[in-house]
Amino acid sequence: xxxxxxxxVPELARGVHDMGGLPGGPxxxxxxxxxxxxxxxxxxxxxxxxKGVFSVDELRNAIERLGAEAYTAMSxxxxxxxxxxxxxxxxxxxxxxxxxxxxxxxxxxxxx
Amino acid sequence: xxxxHDHDHDHHHPAGSAPQRHPFQPDDPPPTGHYQLMAVALRxxxxxxxxxxxxxxRAQIERMDARGPHLGAKVVAKAWSDPAYKAxxxxxxxxxxxxxxxxxxxxxLTVVEDKPALHNLIVCTLCSCYPRALLGLxxxxxxxxxxxxxxxxxxRAVLKEFGTELAATTxxxxxDSTAELRYIVLPLRPAGTEGxxxxxxxxxxxxxxxxxxxxxxxx
Amino acid sequence: xxxxxxxxxxxxxxxxAVRVRRAFPPGHIRTPIYIRGAAxxxxxxxxxxxxxxxxxxxxxxxPALPLYRVxxxxxxxxxxxxxxxxxxxxxxxxxxxxxxx
Numbered sequence: 001x002x003x004x005x006x007x008x009v010p011e012l013a014r015g016v017h018d019m020g021g022l023p024g025g026p027x028x029x030x031x032x033x034x035x036x037x038x039x040x041x042x043x044x045x046x047x048x049x050x051k052g053v054f055s056v057d058e059l060r061n062a063i064e065r066l067g068a069e070a071y072t073a074m075s076x077x078x079x080x081x082x083x084x085x086x087x088x089x090x091x092x093x094x095x096x097x098x099x100x101x102x103x104x105x106x107x108x109x110x111x112x
Numbered sequence: 113x114x115x116x117h118d119h120d121h122d123h124h125h126p127a128g129s130a131p132q133r134h135p136f137q138p139d140d141p142p143p144t145g146h147y148q149l150m151a152v153a154l155r156x157x158x159x160x161x162x163x164x165x166x167x168x169x170r171a172q173i174e175r176m177d178a179r180g181p182h183l184g185a186k187v188v189a190k191a192w193s194d195p196a197y198k199a200x201x202x203x204x205x206x207x208x209x210x211x212x213x214x215x216x217x218x219x220x221l222t223v224v225e226d227k228p229a230l231h232n233l234i235v236c237t238l239c240s241c242y243p244r245a246l247l248g249l250x251x252x253x254x255x256x257x258x259x260x261x262x263x264x265x266x267x268r269a270v271l272k273e274f275g276t277e278l279a280a281t282t283x284x285x286x287x288d289s290t291a292e293l294r295y296i297v298l299p300l301r302p303a304g305t306e307g308x309x310x311x312x313x314x315x316x317x318x319x320x321x322x323x324x325x326x327x328x329x330x331x
Numbered sequence: 332x333x334x335x336x337x338x339x340x341x342x343x344x345x346x347x348a349v350r351v352r353r354a355f356p357p358g359h360i361r362t363p364i365y366i367r368g369a370a371x372x373x374x375x376x377x378x379x380x381x382x383x384x385x386x387x388x389x390x391x392x393x394p395a396l397p398l399y400r401v402x403x404x405x406x407x408x409x410x411x412x413x414x415x416x417x418x419x420x421x422x423x424x425x426x427x428x429x430x431x432x
Contacts, residue, residue, distance in 0.1 A: 291424075
């Protein structure tokens with residue numbers, strides 16, 4: 001190995017989330033207000049983990065397994081939403097079928 | 113079915129900051145709609161199954177909205193004014209916050225102190241760990257890929273982008289928040305603030321000074 | 332016996348020299364990849380914490396693991412680091428990732 005641990009990692013072993021030290025551009029310092037749908041997702045996660053339905057480590061684990069393309073393309077709370085859905089299915093709280101049907105129904109009725 | 117959603121409207125946004133999206137930011141693209149639908153469906157299903165209550169969700173949003181950098185500013189101003197409090201804060205963050213009536217819900221707050229020749233900076237490279245119970249939700253830039261990538265490797269260049277230039281004689285210490293602890297920076301009290309009240313001092317302490325990307329300035 | 336119980340648990344003291352294991356397992360790992368293989372010094376013992384690598388897979392994360400904050404010199408981590416010798420980075424690392432240096 002070289003003198004620099006950071007310079008000598010097998011890139012295939014690097015998760016997309018594990019980005020410390022990679023080259024990046026200027027930090028976009030614009031402020032973004034958190035929208036209501038994002039706050040609701042945030043609240044769902046806090047309450048679900050507080051009740052022990054699943055843990056924050058499971059939230060992160062599923063986010064890390066979205067795949068590089070999806071991870072990069074999705075916004076922060078989109079990633080959370082996908083992970084919450086995955087973990088609720090994993091834990092048997094909801095089924096894929098009822099989630100899919102409910103989404104179609106909401107879309108058809110324009111609910112929010 | 114349509115009556116199960118809660119009715120928390122835009123009054124949760126502080127005046128003048130209705131939800132806005134910057135035109136384009138790679139790490140924060142506009143929602144596709146797919147995940148918003150999913151989020152609505154999840155909320156409805158969880159309420160119907162009795163896993164969560166609509167009121168509980170609303171209350172949690174209100175609890176988060178009530179949290180913000182003003183809490184951290186109060187803690188910092190107190191530490192600037194009272195050396196004994198500062199010592200207690202550095203030794204046990206949650207206990208020292210509780211003294212001021214700030215409950216951290218089990219968050220393990222760790223306060224890192226700037227010194228004349230030491231500047232601290234907080235990042236979470238793996239996700240977005242942030243002292244939410246004390247500072248509220250993190251800003252978008254803190255969660256952005258560019259900040260997470262660069263803050264550990266070129267902290268001085270990142271600081272410069274925030275307008276913070278440090279002397280080469282000042283050491284920079286980066287804290288990568290990887291596990292259970294959550295951090296705020298206790299910045300140096302600016303010169304020219306002798307005799308100021310805690311309230312006036314708190315006015316100098318912004319969110320960014322407690323993340324360590326900027327320095328508090330008097331006047 | 333859970334997989335976590337088989338992990339060897341080491342206790343370190345503040346000031347002790349340690350090295351982060353240079354390993355690249357799959358899973359949910361809270362040791363950033365850039366620091367694996369690096370040598371540092373224990374800054375503080377954070378007590379025992381639930382094992383996130385285990386809890387990420389819906390297990391209890393018990394027994395808890397000692398968690399340490401470890402300080403590293405930036406110039407030893409990054410090639411061409413642009414800053415003085417005194418610049419440092421501190422990271423929380425679980426005991427199963429540390430060895431005496």
